[in-house]
Amino acid sequence: MGRKKFRLDVTSTRSRRILFYLTLILLPLLAGVICLCIGRYTTTAGETLAALGRILTQGVEQGDNLAKIIRDMRLPRIVLAILVGAGLSVAGLAFQSLFANPMASPDTLGVAAGASFGAVLALLFDTSTLTTQFIALLMGFAAVGLTLSIGKGKGAERSLTSMILGGMVISSLFSALISLVKLVADTDSKLPAITYWLMGSLSNATWYTVAFALPFVLGGIGLLYSIRWRLNILPMSEDEIQASGSNVTVLRLVTALASTMITAACVSTCGQVGWVGLLIPHICRMALGSDNMVLVPASVSVGAVFMILVDTAARSLSPSEIPVSVLTAIIGAPVFIALLRKTGGWSL
Amino acid sequence: MRKMKKWISLLLLITMALSLFAGCGSEQASDADTAVETRTVVDATGREITVPGEINRVVIISTMPLCSVYCMAGGDPDKLVGLTPSSKNAAVNSFLSQVADLTDVSTAFAEGETVNVEEVMNLEPDVVFYNSWNTPDCEAVEQLEALGVACVGFTTEIPSAIESVNTWATLIGQVMGTEMQADEIVAYGLEVEKMVMDRVSQIPEEERRSALILTNYNASGITAAGTTFGRYWLATIGAENVAMELEQKVAPVSLEQIYEWDPDVIFLNSFSAFTAEDIAANNAVAGHDWTGLTSVQNGEFYKMPLGMYYWFPPCSDSPLALQWMAKHLYPELFTDIDMDTEIKDYYERFYGVTLSDEDLNTLYNPPAESAM
Numbered sequence: 001m002g003r004k005k006f007r008l009d010v011t012s013t014r015s016r017r018i019l020f021y022l023t024l025i026l027l028p029l030l031a032g033v034i035c036l037c038i039g040r041y042t043t044t045a046g047e048t049l050a051a052l053g054r055i056l057t058q059g060v061e062q063g064d065n066l067a068k069i070i071r072d073m074r075l076p077r078i079v080l081a082i083l084v085g086a087g088l089s090v091a092g093l094a095f096q097s098l099f100a101n102p103m104a105s106p107d108t109l110g111v112a113a114g115a116s117f118g119a120v121l122a123l124l125f126d127t128s129t130l131t132t133q134f135i136a137l138l139m140g141f142a143a144v145g146l147t148l149s150i151g152k153g154k155g156a157e158r159s160l161t162s163m164i165l166g167g168m169v170i171s172s173l174f175s176a177l178i179s180l181v182k183l184v185a186d187t188d189s190k191l192p193a194i195t196y197w198l199m200g201s202l203s204n205a206t207w208y209t210v211a212f213a214l215p216f217v218l219g220g221i222g223l224l225y226s227i228r229w230r231l232n233i234l235p236m237s238e239d240e241i242q243a244s245g246s247n248v249t250v251l252r253l254v255t256a257l258a259s260t261m262i263t264a265a266c267v268s269t270c271g272q273v274g275w276v277g278l279l280i281p282h283i284c285r286m287a288l289g290s291d292n293m294v295l296v297p298a299s300v301s302v303g304a305v306f307m308i309l310v311d312t313a314a315r316s317l318s319p320s321e322i323p324v325s326v327l328t329a330i331i332g333a334p335v336f337i338a339l340l341r342k343t344g345g346w347s348l
Numbered sequence: 349m350r351k352m353k354k355w356i357s358l359l360l361l362i363t364m365a366l367s368l369f370a371g372c373g374s375e376q377a378s379d380a381d382t383a384v385e386t387r388t389v390v391d392a393t394g395r396e397i398t399v400p401g402e403i404n405r406v407v408i409i410s411t412m413p414l415c416s417v418y419c420m421a422g423g424d425p426d427k428l429v430g431l432t433p434s435s436k437n438a439a440v441n442s443f444l445s446q447v448a449d450l451t452d453v454s455t456a457f458a459e460g461e462t463v464n465v466e467e468v469m470n471l472e473p474d475v476v477f478y479n480s481w482n483t484p485d486c487e488a489v490e491q492l493e494a495l496g497v498a499c500v501g502f503t504t505e506i507p508s509a510i511e512s513v514n515t516w517a518t519l520i521g522q523v524m525g526t527e528m529q530a531d532e533i534v535a536y537g538l539e540v541e542k543m544v545m546d547r548v549s550q551i552p553e554e555e556r557r558s559a560l561i562l563t564n565y566n567a568s569g570i571t572a573a574g575t576t577f578g579r580y581w582l583a584t585i586g587a588e589n590v591a592m593e594l595e596q597k598v599a600p601v602s603l604e605q606i607y608e609w610d611p612d613v614i615f616l617n618s619f620s621a622f623t624a625e626d627i628a629a630n631n632a633v634a635g636h637d638w639t640g641l642t643s644v645q646n647g648e649f650y651k652m653p654l655g656m657y658y659w660f661p662p663c664s665d666s667p668l669a670l671q672w673m674a675k676h677l678y679p680e681l682f683t684d685i686d687m688d689t690e691i692k693d694y695y696e697r698f699y700g701v702t703l704s705d706e707d708l709n710t711l712y713n714p715p716a717e718s719a720m
Contacts, residue, residue: 039604040602040604040605040608041604041605041607041608042608062639062640063640064640065607065640068607068637068640069604069607072635072636072637073602073603073604074604076635123568126566126567127567128567128634129567129568129633129634130634132567183459186433186434186437191461192571192598193566193568193569196568196569196600197568201569201600203569203600203602204567204568204569206633206634206635206636207635208634208635209635315602315604319591319593319594319599319601319605320572320574320594320595320596320599320600320601321569321599321600321601321602
């Protein structure tokens with residue numbers, strides 16, 4: 001039975017480290033450029049790259065439809081895919097450390113349900129895209145605020161458990177509220193929009209929606225990146241964390257806040273994109289081990305690549321858009337199972 | 349112990365009192381049944397339905413444009429006691445409000461996509477109209493029929509809008525006993541359809557213009573007409589349908605896909621609040637630039653009118669919608685048809701409504717609040 005676990009060694013020598021980080025940076029860029037050439041509008045890769053050159057050098061002239069499509073439709077979507085994929089992956093990773101639970105996902109604290117409720121409510125009242133995003137973001141933070149206030153208590157152990165329980169309660173509360181809105185919504189016009197939005201889609205990507213999500217997602221990723229070595233000690237007992245010289249409460253709060261920022265911004269921009277926050281961190285763990293120093297940058301990069309690929313499929317496979325969550329699950333589950341079998345599992 | 353007995357006896361008393369009321373209700377109903385003779389119709393499900401000879405209370409439990417056809421085919425608007433919220437919204441915000449005052453019609457039975465059977469029963473309907481292709485409707489109908497309510501099914505699966513309207517009008521005429529009026533509508537719809545098809549059939553294949561129908565466009569996305577009605581309209585007016593590859597009735601599509609199709613003409617259904625001017629001036633959704641499209645540059649991006657109902661789905665205005673679309677696609681083939689006169693005549697003839705020029709303007713340029 002003694003099958004050896006499969007691990008990539010990326011940190012033992014300096015050259016390995018350089019190669020590793022170079023790969024992490026180049027992979028999403030490469031995926032982005034390749035997927036920029038794919039879409040419903042028929043062009044060749046050469047024409048696309050030439051158009052990209054025109055955009056960067058002389059701007060888009062009236063009548064240059066290809067450049068317009070690249071600049072206003074494909075580029076914002078790819079940038080959004082990078083943000084969402086990277087953000088949700090690293091948020092999931094952080095939550096799995098925070099709760100020392102491999103099943104924790106970015107919506108453990110109820111942020112996804114809260115933000116979804118906000119968006120659905122805004123859709124009901126037919127607000128503009130930016131208002132919808134804003135209300136969703138607010139409700140996401142409100143949901144986490146509620147969860148944390150429930151989770152308040154003496155002793156860290158109790159606090160963690162009650163945070164998870166609080167998250168479940170708040171999640172189901174907001175899910176019920178979402179159902180209520182769906183019940184009230186007009187079946188002809190509003191309900192299809194709400195249902196489609198809940199399935200998750202990046203089709204709303206414009207530079208405006210991207211600009212809204214960007215600071216929150218980048219801020220969150222930056223925060224988590226800066227405390228990435230501390231994520232290793234998060235699953236330990238409270239005494240052990242104290243002994244390492246970190247303040248438990250602050251560390252936990254910062255982790256929760258950063259992940260919430262990311263998730264709320266993602267959900268408010270493109271609905272509930274499931275699976276990424278669970279799938280990508282585990283894939284990275286299976287390949288690289290459990291050191292968060294390596295896992296945080298790896299999750300960011302692999303998450304971005306994954307999302308670029310999946311969303312390109314969502315927008316290009318058929319003339320009508322395919323909800324991206326459907327694809328993340330359909331592609332994600334088999335990949336996950338295959339990796340699980342090949343590597344023999346993982347540990348936190 | 350004694351207290352409990354008291355409660356139990358009180359409960360029994362209430363139950364008995366309630367059953368007494370229920371008894372009264374059913375007795376009255378059976379009286380009415382024997383007093384007036386009944387009619388038998390065959391509905392869209394192919395079943396024989398027995399309806400009361402005298403119908404005074406009608407409830408339409410489906411979200412469909414049936415309401416406008418009902419009013420045209422001789423159904424008395426005053427007999428309509430229940431509608432879905434969206435049908436009511438459409439009725440109140442369209443020209444239907446000039447024919448029928450439906451502001452007081454109840455919508456209480458609609459709970460999202462499902463139907464509350466008890467609320468329908470509260471309206472004491474003589475007959476219920478429903479969409480026989482809609483599962484939640486059919487579930488409610490099963491219960492309503494068990495309660496003795498006559499339920500007549502209508503279909504939304506006939507691709508031809510004209511044929512849909514005709515089938516609905518005929519069935520409504522049979523149920524309400526106003527067949528004469530229905531016959532006239534059917535004849536006129538077929539006449540218009542034949543005229544349009546005859547004229548566009550002369551166009552050689554290679555000279556056909558391409559077109560696309562968008563069913564809705566708002567902040568949450570763009571949807572295009574796919575199968576059924578979308579294919580019917582474009583095939584009938586002799587357009588090359590760029591969206592033939594869509595396999596859904598209504599499909600979410602990206603702006604990039606529309607650029608790929610780049611049809612000569614785009615029709616935007618009046619479900620959307622955006623106007624052709626919004627599109628041309630880039631005033632629609634922030635970040636969506638439509639101005640590179642051939643149709644927008646040539647001023648051939650058209651917003652569909654809102655008459656008795658939104659003109660994309662089959663409705664009592666469908667013969668007008670067909671002429672309007674055909675004339676916009678091939679103006680030179682329909683120079684003899686003046687839409688203003690057509691619409692005014694049609695409204696006069698079938699609804700008994702005289703439209704002013706201002707009315708016509710509202711019909712062509714639906715107000716933003718009428719959007720869905």
